[in-house]
Amino acid sequence: MRQHEVDGGARRAVFSPVENGARVDAVVRRIGDAIELGLLADGEQLPGESELAAQLGVSTVTLREALMALRQQGLVTTRRGRGGGSFVTVPEAPAEDRLRARLSGWSTEELRDLGDHWAALSGAAARLSAQRTEPADLRPLRRTADELTHAEEVSARSRLYGRFHVELAAAAQSARLTREQVELQSEVGALLCLVLATDEYREEVSDRHRSVISAVQDGAHETAGTLAERCVRESTARLVAVRLTL
Structure with missing residues (x-):
């Protein structure tokens, strides 16, 4: 995925000011989530420290601490000298056994609650x-x-699925909805x-996404919302089914 392939409101939300509070953690989550989702491309150079700090509304000291944490997580690489800077490093996909172990940490009630929240966000x-x-x-x-229709790797499919819902929020012209989708997809x-x-x-999800796009294009807001909610609820139900086998 090249840098120009993800654009518009989704990228603007990534580089919008973070909320007050634990600023270093907030910056790490914001940039880390964007990398995991593919909103920032592998090898992409981040803006310079002064520019990025201004975009995120934090001090350069806070930004440097956040970049250090991202380097420790293997999500950012820093190069010195001419042509240097901070560059995105997309991690390898987690192994299936690690994903199953992670899923086992969720109860079915928690998964259903997360699905309700996700459906509400995507429907809106x-x-x-x-x-x-x-x-x-x-x-x-x-x-x-x-x-997504042509994605062969499962990790790419999951990133594209999440990216669709982030871009749907961006198309709603809501920075807050977009940021919430980014955070939810990190979970x-x-x-x-x-x-x-x-x-x-994969093909079923692609068809559902196209149906949402068609309804949005037609201005059929209730249909679009219902279709988006149905897509999310179906995926959540499948996750719950996998959880019950663990």
């Missing part, structure tokens, strides 16, 4: 998108849906590898 984003979006705003969504995104392994379900 789809309804607002149908009311606010322009045809050009749908290009990232169509591109992501097309990439559930990798787990979707456990349900997207089959080509059959």
Whole structure:
């Protein structure tokens, strides 16, 4: 995935000011989540320290501490000298046994609660998108849906699934909804590898995403919202089913 392939509101949300409070942790989560989702591309150079600190609304000292933490997590590499700077490093996909162990830490009630929250976010984003979006705003969504159709690696499928819902929130022109989607995908995104392994379900999800896009384009806000919610609830139900086997 090249840098220009993820654009618009989703990227703006990544580099918008973080909330007050634990600033270092907030910056680490924001950039780390964006890398995990593929909103920042492997090898992409981050803005310079002064510029990035200004975009995120933090001091350069806070930013440097956050970049240090990201380097320790293997998500950022820093190069010195001419042409140097901080560069994104996309991690390898977690092994299936590690994902299953991570899923086992969730109770079925917690998964269903997360699914309810996710469905509410995506449904609201789809309804607002149908009311606010322009045809050009749908290009990232169509591109992501097309990439999902042809994605062979399960890790790529899970990133594209999550990216679609982030871009749907961006199409709603809501920075807050977009940031919440990014944070939510950091919780559930990798787990979707456990349900997207089959080509059959990958194709089903692609069809559902295209149906959402069509409803948004037609301005059918209630239909768009219902379709987005149904897509999320189906995936959550599949995760719950896997959890019950552990």
